[in-house]
Amino acid sequence: MIENQSEKPSDLRLFFIDEFDFPALEQLQLLYGSKSLFALHEDFFIKILPKKPFVHDVLLKHSPFTNENAPLIDLYKYSPRLLAWKELIRSDIKDLIMKKPHLAGYLKNVDLAYLYVFERRELIKIHQLLSKKLLLLDKEIIAKIMNSLIYTINLLQMEGFTYHDLCDDNLLWDVRTQQPFLIDLDSAVPTHLRYEEAQKYLEGQHTYHRVYLYLRRNKEYRRHLKDLRLFGSCLIFNYFITLLTTSLTKKYNMMNYYARELSRILVLKTAPMLNEIQILLNNARYRGVLQRSLEILLETIETEQPGRINALLGLLRLL
Numbered sequence: 659m660i661e662n663q664s665e666k667p668s669d670l671r672l673f674f675i676d677e678f679d680f681p682a683l684e685q686l687q688l689l690y691g692s693k694s695l696f697a698l699h700e701d702f703f704i705k706i707l708p709k710k711p712f713v714h715d716v717l718l719k720h721s722p723f724t725n726e727n728a729p730l731i732d733l734y735k736y737s738p739r740l741l742a743w744k745e746l747i748r749s750d751i752k753d754l755i756m757k758k759p760h761l762a763g764y765l766k767n768v769d770l771a772y773l774y775v776f777e778r779r780e781l782i783k784i785h786q787l788l789s790k791k792l793l794l795l796d797k798e799i800i801a802k803i804m805n806s807l808i809y810t811i812n813l814l815q816m817e818g819f820t821y822h823d824l825c826d827d828n829l830l831w832d833v834r835t836q837q838p839f840l841i842d843l844d845s846a847v848p849t850h851l852r853y854e855e856a857q858k859y860l861e862g863q864h865t866y867h868r869v870y871l872y873l874r875r876n877k878e879y880r881r882h883l884k885d886l887r888l889f890g891s892c893l894i895f896n897y898f899i900t901l902l903t904t905s906l907t908k909k910y911n912m913m914n915y916y917a918r919e920l921s922r923i924l925v926l927k928t929a930p931m932l933n934e935i936q937i938l939l940n941n942a943r944y945r946g947v948l949q950r951s952l953e954i955l956l957e958t959i960e961t962e963q964p965g966r967i968n969a970l971l972g973l974l975r976l977l
Contacts, residue, residue, distance in 0.1 A: 723740065746772070821840075865914050
């Protein structure tokens with residue numbers, strides 16, 4: 659239970675009182691995820707989870723609003739900041755269901771839920787901005803996106819967790835700050851898990867998992883990929899080559915296809931099924947950048963040093 663704290667924004671008083679009340683939620687727009695409930699407010703983004711996320715303590719540890727001694731390294735540099743949280747006991751849940759009857763199915767048989775309050779930012783999905791040509795995917799933007807992914811995924815890695823839910827819906831653009839933002843950090847899972855063990859927790863789109871799964875089939879890398887410690891590096895690599903290809907073809911609606919096809923070509927050395935990719939591979943400079951990016955990933959895996967994936971950023975100057 660979070661108590662009133664004078665340093666918290668006054669508008670958050672609803673979320674820091676002993677007797678939790680829901681009158682403000684009645685005016686909120688409710689949205690449903692695969693395993694969570696969202697509520698939007700003018701200033702806050704509220705998320706209700708029926709189970710406590712693995713990364714709960716890390717989210718609190720890095721929030722200056724819930725931890726007076728928050729680390730100097732800011733997990734929320736490229737992700738909406740956690741402002742508050744609260745356990746919802748059965749009586750709270752019943753009260754919420756009474757005021758919002760359609761939530762009964764979602765919260766059925768849930769005795770303890772977790773409510774998180776994040777800052778509300780002016781976020782738009784990056785792939786939507788690209789498809790409408792409101793954002794130009796040049797080297798500067800690619801560097802910004804990759805910096806945010808590398809920073810956030812590696813920081814979670816240092817905390818012992820792997821972010822697995824990289825997809826177009828979770829990579830957003832802050833209109834006000836002109837910075838990329840990664841959301842759904844609460845879906846991270848412990849790095850010591852094997853992929854098979856973690857599968858029941860892995861939500862969302864798995865397109866960018868393919869490089870990791872392909873390499874695990876190779877006996878040369880299987881021992882390095884016995885758990886999820888290097889999973890994030892594979893996600894970063896897969897997204898990097900997808901961004902490069904998308905930027906060169908300008909076909910932003912093809913991003914998911916590129917993510918599937920390029921990983922197959924680079925890792926399994928199969929022939930491309932798409933003419934645009936064949937044309938790109940015929941370009942010696944681009945083919946060299948793709949080959950070097952794969953070498954960086956394999957070096958990262960062989961040395962078991964996730965931070966080495968940062969070297970991908972240096973390849974942008976070769977384009």
